[in-house]
Amino acid sequence: MKKNIYQPVEAILEDVIEESPTIKTFVLRPKVPFSFRTGEFIELTVPGLGEAPFTPSSDPQVKEKIDVTIMSVGTVTSKLHTMGKGEVLGLRGPYGKGYPLQEFKGKDVLIVGGGVGLAPLRSLLFALFAEIEDYNKVVLRYGARTSTDIIYKSSLPEWAKMKKVNVVTTVDVGDPKWKGHVGLVTTILKDLPVSLKRAVSVVCGPPIMMKFVTLKLLEIGFKPQDIYLSMEKNMSCGLGKCGHCRLGKFYVCKDGPVFTYEELKYLHDIWD
């Protein structure tokens, strides 16, 4: 019998980690081996309710488990946030083109994340850390709304201590507990410790954040082909068939979700 392209594989929810009041990381154990490359996305099914697209946030080298970090915003994600250990979910994928790691080799990799947009970037960081000798430097700039909205709170300081890795975090609105930077993520893109001659940038976050980060990076001197953006739309099938995620002449699910700004700069309304 032919493979049914719409059928999910079963995955057991093994753990749920609370990252912030609205964001949790779900640790899934698929019943059949399931591997992905960093930046590719999956369709996650809540049985009887529906599915939604997410990019895994775990280390792509780990095959038996997949982490997905999810903010509660819609029907599927709200239901997910009520679920606990042992419950059954479904997985389909992986879909799309991931981050082109080959293009990043030997370079200064600037990673700019906003809010829950750090989730797919964590998977990228794990992939970079695994072969850190191949890269010149990894620079992470992360912005969250407030200090409680920061995700991977315990990991961020650990990453900052790593060799060849530089991390700065900022919050839009400060509070007495927060000792770090206050301001939008664009305010920590000044005096970056990267050499523009050999730098690439990877951006993931809400559309408005990606827009202003892209404009800032262009102003700094990044070339459009060196700015990688995660364009996440309402992918339904993930296969380039259902038509929901069209972006100009592309389908985000099939041709992305990672695009360079060079590919998108002539298209209308890419930030909507």
Added chain:
Amino acid sequence: MESFFLKADNLHRFYQRIAETFELYVPVRIQTPLKVKCDYGLQLATDDYLLVPYSSTEKEKVVFNDYRSIEPAARAFFTYFKEEVCSYFVDKETSHQEQEKPLALAGIKNCDLFSLKIQDFVFLGGNEIDPTFESRRKNALIISGDCPNFKEVCFCRAFDINPYATEGFDFNFSPLNDGYLVDVATEKASKILASIKEMFTPASSGQLSGRQAKRDVVIKKMEKHLSYHKIPKKESLQEIVLAGYNSGVWQEQMLTCVECGGCIFMCDTCHCFLLMDETPEENAKRLRLWDGCLLKNFSKVAGGANPLKMRYMRLRNRFMKKFDFFISNIGFQACCGCGRCVEVCPGRIDIRYILRRLYEEKHLPAR
């Protein structure tokens, strides 16, 4: 390709042979209130046709359709408006599509065949093949027919699509005198023909040239019809929709849209769908439903943001998909000129008029 002549009296014997092995659909004539009147004096046909199952239709109601059916569009035989595509986690031993009797579609026209090229690209192309679509499509028998006539909304020739088919079918019927000239294009069709040889006589060169003369007459009449509508040539479609991105025509034309979705569901080249899951949880199943970009929530995301929040954006999106996306990706437009969207629209939003306006706004001389 071989051509034969079939006497009109033998048509039902032919259909009966097809119905032995296929679920045969045939055209019948109907009257509908959906009429787009010709307002420049050409006497155009106003009959409509439906494709209905042969087995449950009175023989005398079966006709040769002069032009495409009002519905269903060809694509509706290969993906359904709502159907189950899988159940969770359980592989069924035999999937339901393998139990379906193969389809035979009589009365399919060249516009429908053009549209199937789009459906094939979507469901058979790319990284993954849709298995349900593939089995229906592969097993189906296509019996197309020439259009000896057309209706007001027809505009296939504007995009150089002929009102008769020369490829993409198993059998093609061209009405001629007291019967039909039948083209036999595939091995599947040849095998069927071999089993009912006695009904057919080889086509004479006189019959073939007679058919060509009839085809030329229709084309000529249609050129006259299209000269009124001034539809831009297909070579300019992508350029004018891209240039017209900020045109006022989108807002202006959408004033009468009631968001019924008729245009997207009647469209033969539209293909968008939504996967939707159905409870109860124990044996929940996944459904595939036709969806379309003229509907309000088509591109809405979980957080509530909607990139196509205004109606004019959705109309523009439809044109961008048909005339930019598809031309970029497969080299031709996702519009076959069948005019079903024009016919169904209660707001009288006319794709031909919008294209013409976009063309004129670019200040190019009209066709």
